[in-house]
Amino acid sequence: MSLKRLKRLSLILFGGLLSLFFVFPAWAAEPGFRLPENPVEGRRLFVSKGCARCHTVWGEGGTGGPDLGKISPAGSFLQLAGILWNHSPQMTERMGEKGIQRPTFTPEEMAKLVAYLYSLQYFGEAGDPARGKALFAEKSCIKCHSVGGKGGEIGPPLDKFGRFLSPIAMAQAMWNHGPEMATAMQALKIPRPKFEGKEIADLLAYIRVEGKGGEGIYMLPGSPTEGRRLFQDKDCIKCHAVRGKGGTIGPDLGRRELKRTVSEVAGIMWNHAPHMWAKMKTLRISEPKFSGKEMADLIAYLYFTGYLDEPGDHLKGKRIFSEKGCMACHSLGGKGGKVGPDLSRSKAVTSPIDLASALWNHAPAMEKVIEEQRLPWPRFEGENMRDLVAYLQSFTKATVPKR
Ligand code: HEC
Ligand code: HEC
Ligand code: HEC
Ligand code: HEC
Structure with missing residues (x-):
């Protein structure tokens, strides 16, 4: 599959996935201030209102404005609306130059558009297969795992994860098998690897290119509503608060610094896992395992905690x-x-x-x-x-x- 087709496909899948995001009953409490029901329309508005004629998102779109896949970190609804406002004079001028009529928005349209802008950071950039190949050796995965028939046999081959566009399936399997992997690493005196930035996405990009993953590409959609439920069911809330509500043994997870891409947050969880597992043991909380799209749901929840603004002063x-x-x-x-x-x-x-x-x-x-x-x-x-x-x-x- 060509890179361009892959990108287009990921956009389509991404759109479908987003539709599962925006149903937060508790946040709908503020009058008129809800998340839209169908955020795919946010993308559609982005195109139909002419934004895509100047702005690129993930390599697709026009020129004349900055790449909006890179505005970071994700601000709240009103902060993003403020960014739009701040740039309005320059944008209006450019629109005039390009002969584009300046669009106006109903409140509902504005909500959809901003929700779309908010979501752009969630998946981050695509992984880099060449970097992934280097990381696979540097992080010693190759000593225990094979991809495309090359590598060690202590752990299972990783090819099957190449069927996924999102690195979350692999990150979830790593989490679930984390304690056993730690034991194997100790036995072989291999230091437990840590992840930074989009390294997990890079690893997956390598597996997708090199591995014999078979047909079919799946995205594992994440739903923040489901994620909020899991946050309680999996006992995260016993140790973690989200914006002040919940336990205090671990850090508050509603912080701006954790509004990162799926692969980054998965990496952060992995890096902190041994410490968390130790704490769970002392508190007699069983180590949570994730199935299906549960980890995607949790991370989507953490990502969207900052979307609706707290009441102002x-x-x-x-x-x-x-x-x-x-x-x-x-x-x-x-x-x-x-x-x-x-x-x-x-x-x-x-x-x-x-x-x-x-x-x-x-x-x-x-x-x-x-x-x-x-x-x-x-x-x-x-x-x-x-x-x-x-x-x-x-x-x-x-x-x-x-x-
Ligand atoms: C005619 C070209 C053009 C069109 C059409 C356009 N923009 Fe822009 N946009 C720009 C330029 C140029 C800037 C940078 C302005 C500045 O530096 O103040 C910008 C800045 C932005 C920013 C701030 C980016 C940042 O880095 O902080 C956002 C968000 C944005 N535009 C969203 C939109 C949306 C949403 C639409 C559709 C309603 C849109 N733009 C339509 C040209 C355009
Ligand atoms: C230089 C004069 C001027 C300043 C300064 C100004 N506005 Fe306005 N504002 C207007 C005018 C004129 C309109 C009506 C525009 C129209 O009819 O399209 C308006 C309309 C509005 C509306 C829409 C009201 C409605 O019922 O549709 C809002 C909201 C608003 N302004 C908020 C603000 C805020 C907040 C500030 C300060 C950040 C501000 N304005 C500063 C001139 C101004
Ligand atoms: C010291 C050997 C060792 C190293 C190094 C290692 N793993 Fe593992 N890995 C294992 C073992 C053993 C298992 C199976 C654990 C079990 O049976 O629960 C496993 C399981 C996994 C799984 C789950 C596989 C499945 O089929 O569900 C993934 C994904 C994984 N490892 C990825 C990685 C990645 C990525 C790296 C490098 C960053 C890595 N591993 C490094 C030994 C290792
Ligand atoms: C027994 C208590 C406990 C439970 C249960 C727990 N954690 Fe943690 N968590 C911690 C502690 C303690 C840290 C800090 C670890 C460190 O500093 O290495 C942490 C760190 C984290 C971090 C990194 C935070 C940061 O600021 O970098 C994330 C993300 C996280 N946990 C997510 C979760 C999720 C999701 C769950 C539920 C599946 C969960 N945790 C369950 C105790 C817990």
Whole structure:
């Protein structure tokens, strides 16, 4: 199969896989702020709204804008919406040059598009077979395992994992057989290998090229909803919290640093496994084994923990509203500028997705006035946008977030 076809196939499979992502009942609690039901539409919008004419994702797409497969680390919904907003003037200018009409979005469309952007980091770059071949020797896998008939016989041949596009199947098998492998390594005085970056993906790329894996390519879709359930069923929660909720024996797993690709997170779990197993023994928790797509589900859950924003701080939001110059043009409850609409009565502050789409849609009108008044383009960094949402929502009691 050519590389190009493989890429296209992976995109299709990836799209299908994403459709399983976006059903988080608890996160749907915030009014109007949910994950879309069919994120494949996010990709479709990306194409139909013209984004793909300038932006490449995984080697496919146009030129004129940065490769969006590489924006990192994954920010929350509002942080990604803020990035879009910050770049809006330059993008609008480029669109003008290219004769592309600047698209507008309904709140639902904005949610789908941003969810798609959020998911781009999940699979990461494709592995490199040449590096994988070198790693297979460097990490001593070759002493115990064969691929394509070449290598040791202490462990089983690894060819069968070449049928998978995602390295998660192999990572899961490594996890499950981890304790036995550790024993074999000790007996042969081979140090237990550790993984960095996309090394597991590189290893898989090598196995896919060199191995006799047979026909059929499977992706092992990951579902965050399933993952959240497994996080409890497999006892992870006894030792780990996610954003403050759960055990404290291991580190909090909702941290930004863990929003990495599947192969990186699988590598991190592998690296920490001996320490975790030891702790499990002392606490009489049995070592978890994973079957089917369970590890993919868990990692998808960890990846998506940061998607929906925590409620913001309305006092900080108040300061941002005046510091960013919004007050020069907008009033709130009658007080403030009159150039733009009174935002306390605006439908745009009903939810984060309404605000994000309204901001994007009105950017060109605002840009014109800002240029006339020689004001700088207000940029949103860090938690700016969620604090602003909290402040704007505090004006309409009915829409104050319940959490
Ligand atoms: C006419 C070309 C063009 C089109 C069409 C376009 N963009 Fe962009 N985009 C750019 C350029 C150029 C930049 C870099 C702007 C800058 O540096 O401020 C950019 C930046 C971005 C960034 C920030 C990337 C980063 O590295 O932080 C995101 C996200 C983005 N675009 C998303 C989109 C989406 C979503 C669409 C479709 C609605 C879109 N773009 C349509 C040209 C375009
Ligand atoms: C010291 C020998 C040794 C080394 C080195 C070693 N393994 Fe293993 N591996 C084994 C043994 C033995 C098993 C089977 C364990 C069992 O029976 O549970 C195994 C099992 C596996 C499995 C599960 C296979 C299956 O069919 O389910 C995978 C995947 C795997 N190893 C990958 C690797 C990779 C990748 C490396 C290099 C980073 C590596 N191993 C290094 C000995 C080793
Ligand atoms: C008995 C307690 C315990 C259980 C159960 C447990 N872990 Fe851990 N985990 C730890 C400890 C302790 C560390 C830190 C290990 C180290 O520093 O090497 C850790 C580290 C990690 C890390 C690396 C975190 C980082 O910040 O680099 C990940 C990821 C992880 N665990 C995932 C899981 C998952 C997923 C499960 C459930 C399948 C799980 N753990 C079950 C104790 C546990
Ligand atoms: C220079 C004047 C100006 C500044 C500064 C300004 N806006 Fe606006 N804003 C406008 C205008 C004019 C409109 C109406 C545009 C239209 O009709 O397309 C608007 C519309 C909006 C809307 C859509 C309201 C609706 O009901 O559809 C939102 C939300 C908004 N602005 C938020 C902000 C925020 C937040 C800031 C500060 C970061 C800000 N604006 C700064 C001029 C401004």
